[in-house]
Amino acid sequence: MDTRTLCLGVLSLGEMSGYDIKKCLEASFRHFFQASYGSIYPALAELARKGYVRVRTIVQEGRPDKKVYSITPAGLEALRAELAAAEPRHRVRSEFLVLMFFAHHLPPERLAEVIDEMIARWERILFEDLAAFEKAEGGPGVGELEPGMRFALGFGRTVLSAALAYVRRQRPGLLREIAERPSGEDAAADGAIAGAGD
Amino acid sequence: MDTRTLCLGVLSLGEMSGYDIKKCLEASFRHFFQASYGSIYPALAELARKGYVRVRTIVQEGRPDKKVYSITPAGLEALRAELAAAEPRHRVRSEFLVLMFFAHHLPPERLAEVIDEMIARWERILFEDLAAFEKAEGGPGVGELEPGMRFALGFGRTVLSAALAYVRRQRPGLLREIAERPSGEDAAADGAIAGAGD
DNA sequence: CCACACATGTAAATTGTTACATGATTGA
DNA sequence: TCAATCATGTAACAATTTACATGTGTGG
Numbered sequence: 001m002d003t004r005t006l007c008l009g010v011l012s013l014g015e016m017s018g019y020d021i022k023k024c025l026e027a028s029f030r031h032f033f034q035a036s037y038g039s040i041y042p043a044l045a046e047l048a049r050k051g052y053v054r055v056r057t058i059v060q061e062g063r064p065d066k067k068v069y070s071i072t073p074a075g076l077e078a079l080r081a082e083l084a085a086a087e088p089r090h091r092v093r094s095e096f097l098v099l100m101f102f103a104h105h106l107p108p109e110r111l112a113e114v115i116d117e118m119i120a121r122w123e124r125i126l127f128e129d130l131a132a133f134e135k136a137e138g139g140p141g142v143g144e145l146e147p148g149m150r151f152a153l154g155f156g157r158t159v160l161s162a163a164l165a166y167v168r169r170q171r172p173g174l175l176r177e178i179a180e181r182p183s184g185e186d187a188a189a190d191g192a193i194a195g196a197g198d
Numbered sequence: 199m200d201t202r203t204l205c206l207g208v209l210s211l212g213e214m215s216g217y218d219i220k221k222c223l224e225a226s227f228r229h230f231f232q233a234s235y236g237s238i239y240p241a242l243a244e245l246a247r248k249g250y251v252r253v254r255t256i257v258q259e260g261r262p263d264k265k266v267y268s269i270t271p272a273g274l275e276a277l278r279a280e281l282a283a284a285e286p287r288h289r290v291r292s293e294f295l296v297l298m299f300f301a302h303h304l305p306p307e308r309l310a311e312v313i314d315e316m317i318a319r320w321e322r323i324l325f326e327d328l329a330a331f332e333k334a335e336g337g338p339g340v341g342e343l344e345p346g347m348r349f350a351l352g353f354g355r356t357v358l359s360a361a362l363a364y365v366r367r368q369r370p371g372l373l374r375e376i377a378e379r380p381s382g383e384d385a386a387a388d389g390a391i392a393g394a395g396d
Numbered sequence: 397c398c399a400c401a402c403a404t405g406t407a408a409a410t411t412g413t414t415a416c417a418t419g420a421t422t423g424a
Numbered sequence: 425t426c427a428a429t430c431a432t433g434t435a436a437c438a439a440t441t442t443a444c445a446t447g448t449g450t451g452g
Contacts, residue, residue: 001293002411009300019431029299032292039412041433062420064432080303088294088312090319094230095199096286097353101227102207103346105278114286121288147375148301151368155295155361162360163353170349177345200439217403237440239405260448262404 001086003039008052008071008079015056015070018044028149031125031156044069052078100174108179115171122164126157199284201237202245206269206277209251213268216242226347229323229354242267250276298372306377313369320362324355 006029010021018040025035044067047053052075058066071079096118103111145153204227208219216238223233242265245251250273256264269277294316301309343351 001296006296009296009303012300012303017431018433019429029296032290032295034289034291036413037431037433038414038435045433060431063430064418066431079300083297083300083303084305084308086293086297088297088316090290090292090294090316091232092230092288092290093232094288095284096288097230097350098199098204098207098227099281099284099286100346100353101350102210102277102281103349104344105207105210105281106346107282110282118286118288146302147372147379148298151301151372152295152299154368155298155364158364159357159361163357166353166356170352174345174349181345215403216405217401234441235403235405236407236442243405258403261402262446264403 001082001089002043003035004043004047005079005082005086006033006035007040007043007069008047008075009083011053011069011071012076012079015068017066017068019066021069028153031160032152047075050078051075103174103178104181106178108175111178112171112175115167115174119164119167119171122160122167126160126164199280200241201233202241203277203280203284204231204233205238205241205267206245206250206273207281209267209269210274210277213254213266215264215266217264226351229358230350245273248276249273301372301376302379304376306373309376310369310373313365313372317362317365317369320358320365324358324362 006025007021010016010024013024016024018037021040021044022035022037025033044053048055048069052072053069054072056068056070058068060066096114099106099111099114106114204223205219208214208222211222214222216235219238219242220233220235223231242251246253246267250270251267252270254266254268256266258264294312297304297309297312304312
């Protein structure tokens with residue numbers, strides 16, 4: 001599934017500009033899908049070309065004309081067809097976990113830093129983004145939450161909570177174990193200060 | 199972080215061919231990093247060009263010569279530098295959750311199918327891949343498990359378990375709610391059989 | 397007899413991100 | 425005054441997947 005289908009999906013919730021779509025994705029899809037303007041604007045152009053969306057240009061002063069997109073019946077049909085045909089993939093690409101896997105190659109201070117950075121990031125997502133989304137009931141363009149939306153939201157919250165709890169629980173032990181077995185990364189970092197202070 | 203660093207990391211566990219690296223990644227990194235031959239072979243070529251790995255060619259009959267790569271001191275240094283400098287990202291791209299978010303646009307049968315497919319896939323990863331990995335203590339090339347490896351492994355197991363439990367728990371309710379509110383996808387799928395059987 | 401494991405590699409196609417280009421308004 | 429919000433779009437760049445190209449041995 002590509003950004004095109006995503007945009008179409010978001011537009012099925014209500015008419016929006018490209019800018020709004022980005023906001024909406026950031027608010028609601030942040031933890032399982034991301035898209036930049038560089039993919040959203042071309043996607044909208046192609047959807048318009050295919051007749052899946054209609055464009056209404058709102059003339060503005062001091063800034064580019066706003067282009068509000070709304071889904072057409074053909075677009076809704078295409079969306080449903082694409083969703084029904086899409087195979088449900090779920091990919092994780094985690095540089096964080098690669099770093100953890102090779103933690104024994106990392107300077108201990110950096111390891112602690114990395115873990116704390118990850119904890120902070122996940123806390124922010126969990127408490128700011130998701131809470132805000134549920135409060136606003138979907139943010140711009142989204143009215144009442146459909147059951148599936150609550151499911152996706154709940155999934156994010158559940159999995160993030162589990163991840164956060166795990167990392168918090170494991171942090172002290174991991175740090176201790178790494179500190180106890182110096183596997184050469186300090187020597188490598190310092191060059192060859194052989195036996196300094198030993 | 200790209201495939202190059204990953205290959206270097208895997209090679210820090212022991213010498214291996216490109217084919218072996220793929221196997222190793224599938225066994226140990228499956229749930230948080232994936233790479234195809236199309237990215238592994240070019241990565242190895244560049245690592246060799248940079249002097250980060252040494253190549254030993256083993257002549258074989260009936261199949262291409264096997265090329266066994268081993269990391270050099272320069273390679274180990276580069277690996278450590280790159281790991282220390284890498285920022286810990288963790289991205290999820292889930293077509294599955296997009297599908298769930300727009301579940302009200304999906305035919306109910308398909309929705310059930312999608313959920314069951316996901317459950318089956320995650321069960322397989324959880325019970326086959328991870329169990330096998332822990333039993334073999336790392337699979338090809340990996341000796342004793344470092345603390346960081348256990349951390350990464352445990353993370354995968356924890357998060358997958360949480361995901362699986364959530365989906366299993368929510369499945370009946372979601373299916374029921376979706377069945378109860380027919381939001382037009384059946385009519386769309388059938389064309390316009392207005393009032394048939396009503 | 398077919399599919400899978402072994403084994404390496406290239407090229408095309410896809411897909412997406414980042415940076416650039418432009419610029420007014422508003423609030424801290 | 426500085427940063428953020430609003431607003432669209434393109435182009436260069438990066439990274440990866442998929443398909444292609446080639447071929448043997450083994451087990452069901």
